[in-house]
Amino acid sequence: MDSLCKSSRQSSSSPFDALLFDMDDTLYSYKIGIGQALKKNIDDFIMEKFGFSESEASALRIELFRKYGSSLAGLRALGHDIDADEYHSFVHGRLPYHLIEPDSDLRSLLLTIHQRKIIFTNSDRVHAVKVLDRLGIRDCFERIICFETMNPNLSRRRPGEVPVVLKPAMEAMNIAVVSAGVVPRRTLFFDDNIQNIVAGNAIGLRTALVGTSKRTSKECDYALEKVSDLIRVIPEIWFIGNTEVDDDKVMASSNRTRNSEMDSSFLASTSVGA
Numbered sequence: 001m002d003s004l005c006k007s008s009r010q011s012s013s014s015p016f017d018a019l020l021f022d023m024d025d026t027l028y029s030y031k032i033g034i035g036q037a038l039k040k041n042i043d044d045f046i047m048e049k050f051g052f053s054e055s056e057a058s059a060l061r062i063e064l065f066r067k068y069g070s071s072l073a074g075l076r077a078l079g080h081d082i083d084a085d086e087y088h089s090f091v092h093g094r095l096p097y098h099l100i101e102p103d104s105d106l107r108s109l110l111l112t113i114h115q116r117k118i119i120f121t122n123s124d125r126v127h128a129v130k131v132l133d134r135l136g137i138r139d140c141f142e143r144i145i146c147f148e149t150m151n152p153n154l155s156r157r158r159p160g161e162v163p164v165v166l167k168p169a170m171e172a173m174n175i176a177v178v179s180a181g182v183v184p185r186r187t188l189f190f191d192d193n194i195q196n197i198v199a200g201n202a203i204g205l206r207t208a209l210v211g212t213s214k215r216t217s218k219e220c221d222y223a224l225e226k227v228s229d230l231i232r233v234i235p236e237i238w239f240i241g242n243t244e245v246d247d248d249k250v251m252a253s254s255n256r257t258r259n260s261e262m263d264s265s266f267l268a269s270t271s272v273g274a
């Protein structure tokens with residue numbers, strides 16, 4: 001881990017000891033096209049595997065996402081022998097990663113946060129590492145909790161024997177909390193999916209819905225259009241002692257954020273339907 005990311009100061013008066021970040025459509029905008037490409041790849045996978053038409057594959061993807069949380073989870077739950085590595089390699093391996101550009105503003109912002117920062121994504125580790133490397137922020141996070149964390153030894157299990165575990169299942173939330181070793185009520189969880197936010201709230205996490213500035217449910221403690229808004233929306237992250245940090249780096253990052261704020265209609269709910 002980058003030493004710059006390590007806490008060198010006390011944060012005893014901040015209500016948060018740790019921050020859990022979803023990754024896709026949370027740390028970068030869905031508008032760049034990764035989510036759309038992923039949907040297309042999943043449709044292609046279903047078409048190739050089952051001989052479905054494009055519209056049939058698309059309809060099945062949507063149905064599986066609604067019922068099981070992901071296409072892979074749904075296909076395995078229905079008894080199809082889909083290897084997770086093969087699936088991830090197909091649907092993620094051909095994504096247009098070049099569309100993800102380094103985000104130096106986000107990196108600067110993350111470097112001002114001295115609490116523990118952890119990625120909590122449904123994606124597989126290879127995809128997570130590629131995305132974080134493209135953004136230039138991998139070293140800002142202590143660890144990555146991902147598909148493999150929630151589904152160890154899945155390849156040794158028969159389809160349907162054990163369910164694929166992903167957010168928003170409570171089992172997934174429990175695994176994240178235990179694996180990260182965090183105290184839920186002192187941990188802030190960011191996600192663009194309201195179902196994940198509801199699950200986070202249910203396990204006792206403090207929650208921040210990304211993608212809208214409106215708190216659309218009582219389970220959201222905060223709502224922000226994009227993560228870069230958090231200096232304005234959740235300044236208590238930086239509280240030290242009884243006063244807010246007067247830190248040049250925070251202010252500089254805040255100014256950059258204001259300068260780069262986009263239209264308020266920029267983000268909408270962006271589940272990739274993966």
Ligand SMILES: [Mg+2]
Binds near residue numbers: 023024191
């Ligand atoms: Mg997401």
